[in-house]
Amino acid sequence: MPEVVFSVDQSKSMRDQAVPGHNRWHPDIPPAVTVKPGSTFRVECKEWTDGQIGNNDSANDVRDVNLDVAHMLSGPIAVEGAEPGDLLVVDIVDLGPVPQAEGPNCGEGWGYSGIFAKVNGGGFLTDYFPDAYKAVWDFRGQEATSRHIPGVKYTGITHPGLFGTAPSPELLARWNAREQALIDTDPDRVPALGLPPLMDGVLGGTAGGDLLDKIGREGARTVPPRENGGNHDIKNFTRGSRVFYPVYVDGALLSGGDLHFSQGDGEINFCGAIEMGGFIDFHVDLIKGGMETYGVTTNPFFIPGRVEPRYSEFLTFIGVSVDHRDDTNYYMDATLAYRNACLNAIRYLEKWGYTGEQAYFLLGTSPIEGRIGGVVDIPNACCSLFLPTEIFDTDIRPSAGGPQRQDRGQVAVTS
Amino acid sequence: MPEVVFSVDQSKSMRDQAVPGHNRWHPDIPPAVTVKPGSTFRVECKEWTDGQIGNNDSANDVRDVNLDVAHMLSGPIAVEGAEPGDLLVVDIVDLGPVPQAEGPNCGEGWGYSGIFAKVNGGGFLTDYFPDAYKAVWDFRGQEATSRHIPGVKYTGITHPGLFGTAPSPELLARWNAREQALIDTDPDRVPALGLPPLMDGVLGGTAGGDLLDKIGREGARTVPPRENGGNHDIKNFTRGSRVFYPVYVDGALLSGGDLHFSQGDGEINFCGAIEMGGFIDFHVDLIKGGMETYGVTTNPFFIPGRVEPRYSEFLTFIGVSVDHRDDTNYYMDATLAYRNACLNAIRYLEKWGYTGEQAYFLLGTSPIEGRIGGVVDIPNACCSLFLPTEIFDTDIRPSAGGPQRQDRGQVAVTS
Amino acid sequence: MPEVVFSVDQSKSMRDQAVPGHNRWHPDIPPAVTVKPGSTFRVECKEWTDGQIGNNDSANDVRDVNLDVAHMLSGPIAVEGAEPGDLLVVDIVDLGPVPQAEGPNCGEGWGYSGIFAKVNGGGFLTDYFPDAYKAVWDFRGQEATSRHIPGVKYTGITHPGLFGTAPSPELLARWNAREQALIDTDPDRVPALGLPPLMDGVLGGTAGGDLLDKIGREGARTVPPRENGGNHDIKNFTRGSRVFYPVYVDGALLSGGDLHFSQGDGEINFCGAIEMGGFIDFHVDLIKGGMETYGVTTNPFFIPGRVEPRYSEFLTFIGVSVDHRDDTNYYMDATLAYRNACLNAIRYLEKWGYTGEQAYFLLGTSPIEGRIGGVVDIPNACCSLFLPTEIFDTDIRPSAGGPQRQDRGQVAVTS
């Protein structure tokens, strides 16, 4: 196993690690370690909420979660010789939950998925599911099952939800300006349109005093993906992938975490993947001046790995950009189209005895594929959702006989 | 080969066929034929513009296209015993260009793809490519190549862009109302926000006189996908697929066309697939009362076939919902995120010597996958574009040595 | 569609075509046509027995088949500039049954598969199934079903069983010598150990008189695959494949036929694929001196296409090189190991209500994969058979409840 350059004791908060991580994007967060191009190393990660969620049957912890402290990231890792304009070539060598462990900390043989309450950010279907729910998943090799959602078993595509390089001061300033401008269009919206910098709960690695104040004042929140990568939540970002990150500061300063055991395209229940602590092994290299050479201006790109589970049987649900509740037509809105595809899938699964919340979790955590259909057919965008039917222990395809409805219990709720 | 229940002479307009088709959605368009559940039959189709585009090196025909007459659909096909509330089970048995033909009509050994001018509806990147362009494709078995885009070869996933059942009068009225409401928010926008009913160019099958007037006055345009299916432009809707269409009128009244030899997710250049005339073989059946039984309220769903080409090597580009031209942040806008992923891919391909227009065509016509990444990470939606690298005759993956730029000519332009 | 350089009227014998084909390998068979490197062209093919088998419910025609006339090959096609030592690069552009046809001739919407009687050559399991049987298959797009084997549907991997280049006189002489030597070890064996040249039934293209006599006297039979390619019966030799054939004579002289709609690895029932007449489109080119350049001495090699159907669910049966009937151990015999894997699969399928003959046909015609396991674990070779479970309309995987046995009728038998 590669050398651990960032270690985590899963029983402790990220704040109390030997070298703490951070929960904001800022170029001044001191590197936790420096590595050489060509090296392979391990980074250990806490689950993204820093351990607030337990392996139990109550969703109170999801309802009461403190998001000021999220995401708890490992890093920054400085790469020798990296300069602005380079491409940082990152191979995801390996990735998994906490190795060889079963225990009370998330990632020690189990993970969870949460539907957040609307007041707490909500999820993709928060208008339809405004309350907090939780499902706990048990890991068995590469497969996950849940006592809260019987009758399904997934082969996970493990991946990090969030890794990225540090922004330059200029890029950070642009982020803050544009996101504040968006927030200002409807500052009281619930859920909020964006998350501005926040002193509460800030962690800046080994930074303290004035520097930590600055990080809190200026540091970008970690929820959205941006030019540096960040919280992509792309389920195919798995082992064997080679990622080309733009470099904006000397040393590149790679950080991340938010490991997922499995996730559907969209991560629609927000805390929607099967979340876990664990480890990730990287190999890093540089393409000097690669941003200009390869035309990279705004985002990483990557070569996906070849270890995704093979599924070949699907049910595909479709949605278009109409709000069918009040028959309002939106112009070429792929987000709405995908939301409708999700709702159509949920309605279908309910006919087989799944509760709406169970179906919502299923779409958030299983390896569904969310595809862009037509986005030019004025005015209706079209998206589709490919649900692999082989994750179910019964055949859920339609027939003249109708679905075999079963009682399937319930997910964890609040009390 | 199955019995042809709707035949097309490719050298003639759809208007001049023995039994003409139609180019509006309306429940009163007389059925062209009636079939029984359990039967297999063939439907022949014109290319969607009714033959306005030629196999030549000028994009003038794309620039000057008359869209009042599109899409030219084959049908309606009435299915005995189908009633509102049923699911019409449609197997796509086979599908292809005009069989055993090489000739001047689209689908006879060749197809085309167009980038439409902004004044003419534009495409997904019309702000970046506002003019008209064309590329012509030659078919060789299941593969397509283009003299206008050298160095690539695709194995096509042939599919119909557009098939659907007829709307009920009530559903049609709702479509017209909601789309007009959208148009009214910015009636002078270019491109238009929507396309209202239009007398000009209307074709209603065998209808004439008052009935044709009514169809022209009320009939929904065929461009957007809606509750009845319609213009999905889903590239995986291919041979071997089983589609479950909601039935809204007696007889179901299945119609369609807009056959594609190959298309990328999104069909981003609008007339973006490799368009062709040809044939499609269907098997139909019914699940009586299936809409309620399976929870179908708004859209078809389907089981995709198993004959897609195998590609396992990709370059994946990412975009988030920020307009990077002026650093404006949009809230959870998957459409914009996918647009940025497309732009990132185009910039990359330009480094290898493709013109922007060639790259745009590549993304519209090759079997790229457009995936929903995170759509919950406030405020930035994230989408990704998987470009199969095996379609290129050289290795286009990044290396320290940089891309090998080649001169690759140019697509067809206007004069 | 490409130019037809070898045409077949399916209602006539290969002998009675405008330009007849041939049924022996010999360098002196006159070319039927000459093509240029870089050209694309179509070859039409008769079903391999020259139309002796009918679409009916009796296996008498299979029992009484005259194999002296098989295989009826289309060609030879001379390629300009090809010389001994070159590699002939052959792209399989397209391939299918008789286009746009339904009729009484094999390939016109239907095909068949036969189990041959032991006295007539038998099949891979002839000791277990010594009599003649037949199953007829109906084509529906890319899928086949059989009234003789209900409950299964395959997506075919269409391919030619047999194509090859002409042998040089020296190579032909070596074939005849070595095969006669084998036959001489047990000249009376049933089935025969090999098939020597045979005057009866010989067809040599346009050759007549002394030349035809010579072809009959010397010409190698077409059953086995050899250094020139020939009767490989490799199911993955499908559309999109690029084959590199060794060239042994000036002009290369490419010939073949024996088209298959679908076949399992091994083609175990001998006439075991779903046999059909039809067409094949080729593109040809040359690598001059390619045999030496790429180390090719004895066989073609190829790059398989990417249009095979996707199956991801299998039951895998295993066999080792022991004859379990009398507990005789054979040394590292992969043939016997695969035979046992086949027998194990048949026993399993019988538990679900398939007759042994139906199961035998299933393995011969469906896209099963026959894999080499260990061939070094003294003394037992191990082979495995991957049966795609998605071809069945019910779930045939084992469970504690046991198999649901059904009555499934019977294949066509002799009278």
Place this chain on the structure above:
Amino acid sequence: MPEVVFSVDQSKSMRDQAVPGHNRWHPDIPPAVTVKPGSTFRVECKEWTDGQIGNNDSANDVRDVNLDVAHMLSGPIAVEGAEPGDLLVVDIVDLGPVPQAEGPNCGEGWGYSGIFAKVNGGGFLTDYFPDAYKAVWDFRGQEATSRHIPGVKYTGITHPGLFGTAPSPELLARWNAREQALIDTDPDRVPALGLPPLMDGVLGGTAGGDLLDKIGREGARTVPPRENGGNHDIKNFTRGSRVFYPVYVDGALLSGGDLHFSQGDGEINFCGAIEMGGFIDFHVDLIKGGMETYGVTTNPFFIPGRVEPRYSEFLTFIGVSVDHRDDTNYYMDATLAYRNACLNAIRYLEKWGYTGEQAYFLLGTSPIEGRIGGVVDIPNACCSLFLPTEIFDTDIRPSAGGPQRQDRGQVAVTS
């Protein structure tokens, strides 16, 4: 992680473990542990030679290996309630090298592959490569590379080469009888036709004294696969697979080991996979009376898992059952056909600068697919070898330009 029911200290011989394993098949070997149906547990395994091979650049250890002690198996594991006639349902939950370890013992971050000398059993091509060679492989996540074979990288399909249930006394007696009969046909052959029971080196778990003598006298050697499973060396027997083993004795007595990081179909270089020590996690259950219910008489069968790496680009080599060295024809000999396919692949790879030994190792260790082609085309069996081209860091497909030959060093040789 599951409970470890059989533990191994990798720095010690299997003989010196707290509970030792065994290296013969015999029903009287005392169970090391008893587990319940429905339970999940871990078994740790030594590399198959009990640690005789080192991570160095000399093949002397391969040449001098003592095979009397192989294979060193973990177990037997008794399953409560298992009786003869049942099927033991074994899920391979997880599998890998020694977790979280880098060190001198095989499986601690590295593995090896050996070509055995002909006097020592040889391999599939021992007539062509009669001497001993070795290649050492480094593991990086799911990928392996070798300093002895530069320019390739595989994503491993980890699997156990060998697991099985204990034979009944009757079955064991039949094995010994039939294998001795085979040996007696040529008792002095090198390599031997079979391996009879052997006192030297016998290990029988906790058995000693008379019982150990009996095990040595009667116990079947572990090299061949047989009715109980055993040394299948099937590369697709990977994580997520569900295996159905016949039960021949009370408690079933599952044993095994011989873990492989990666292997090609055939394991052609004999010690041919990338060998390693490590762990395997199982879940077990029973189908009572399942052998009769499902028609299982002679071998296990299985449902393969869905976590194999996706490869879609191949070069396919072909062989037929002729010994081309002296033009001898063999009847329907799939073993010889596959050998020729291997030789053809090696000749091809040599043109790119690989030595014959490197190419031999490549075929033994990379995820090549060995397929049965026709096995009915008298007299020539046909087999094919699918070599995934994506394992190479350069494009090795043929072109008119010829191969780019490179110097690639050499494997480890004897001194």
